Amino acid sequence: MVVRFAFQSDLPAVNLLRKQLNDLHVAGKPEIFKPGFPAELRDYLYAVFDDPDKELVVAEQDGSILGFAILNALHRPETPYMFERRYLDVDELCVAESARRQGVGRALIDFIRNYAGVRGFSRVELNMWEFNRDALAFYEALGFTTYRRYMELPVEQEEEK
Numbered sequence: 001m002v003v004r005f006a007f008q009s010d011l012p013a014v015n016l017l018r019k020q021l022n023d024l025h026v027a028g029k030p031e032i033f034k035p036g037f038p039a040e041l042r043d044y045l046y047a048v049f050d051d052p053d054k055e056l057v058v059a060e061q062d063g064s065i066l067g068f069a070i071l072n073a074l075h076r077p078e079t080p081y082m083f084e085r086r087y088l089d090v091d092e093l094c095v096a097e098s099a100r101r102q103g104v105g106r107a108l109i110d111f112i113r114n115y116a117g118v119r120g121f122s123r124v125e126l127n128m129w130e131f132n133r134d135a136l137a138f139y140e141a142l143g144f145t146t147y148r149r150y151m152e153l154p155v156e157q158e159e160e161k
């Protein structure tokens with residue numbers, strides 16, 4: 001298996017994995033994620049491919065795309081209450097269902113960490129949905145730690161009086 005930056009010819013195969021990822025999010029958070037895989041979602045990958053601040057990384061074996069990650073080089077300028085921040089954000093990451101637990105995800109993260117170092121980023125960041133316990137176990141196994149949380153409180157709707 002090789003981990004490398006994507007070629008344009010990889011994009012249809014990556015979109016098949018992005019559909020798996022969207023289905024997982026729809027199943028886990030149906031009140032937020034829309035079912036299906038519309039043209040806008042498909043075309044987003046082509047925009048990523050053309051964006052100089054983004055990178056698409058794939059894991060390939062014998063011509064098959066087993067996994068991918070979208071990377072985003074982010075720069076947050078200094079504000080009155082925060083220092084300037086530069087970091088490499090992992091926007092989407094997925095391994096084909098049939099190829100999981102074989103080290104593909106680990107190989108993607110190893111590549112990303114190495115690339116971040118080469119590009120001078122001192123940190124790789126990502127956010128994930130709390131329902132996705134498999135992803136949390138994976139990221140923690142690879143050394144990621146949680147430094148910020150999103151929380152929610154369901155509110156029952158009452159009839160207006």
Ligand SMILES: CC(C)(COP(=O)(O)OP(=O)(O)OC[C@H]1O[C@@H](n2cnc3c(N)ncnc32)[C@H](O)[C@@H]1OP(=O)(O)O)[C@@H](O)C(=O)NCCC(=O)NCCS
Nearest residue numbers: 093094095100101102103104105106128134135137138141
């Ligand atoms: C999360 C995901 C990327 C992991 O990829 P993977 O190739 O299966 O992971 P690896 O085989 O490299 O696993 C590395 C280590 O992470 C941990 N790990 C991975 N998946 C795990 C799981 N489901 N449960 C518990 N630990 C897990 C293990 O410690 C594993 O090492 P081991 O297999 O030697 O025990 C993959 O399950 C996936 O694509 N899930 C669906 C999409 C998704 O959730 N993406 C991330 C959120 S956006």
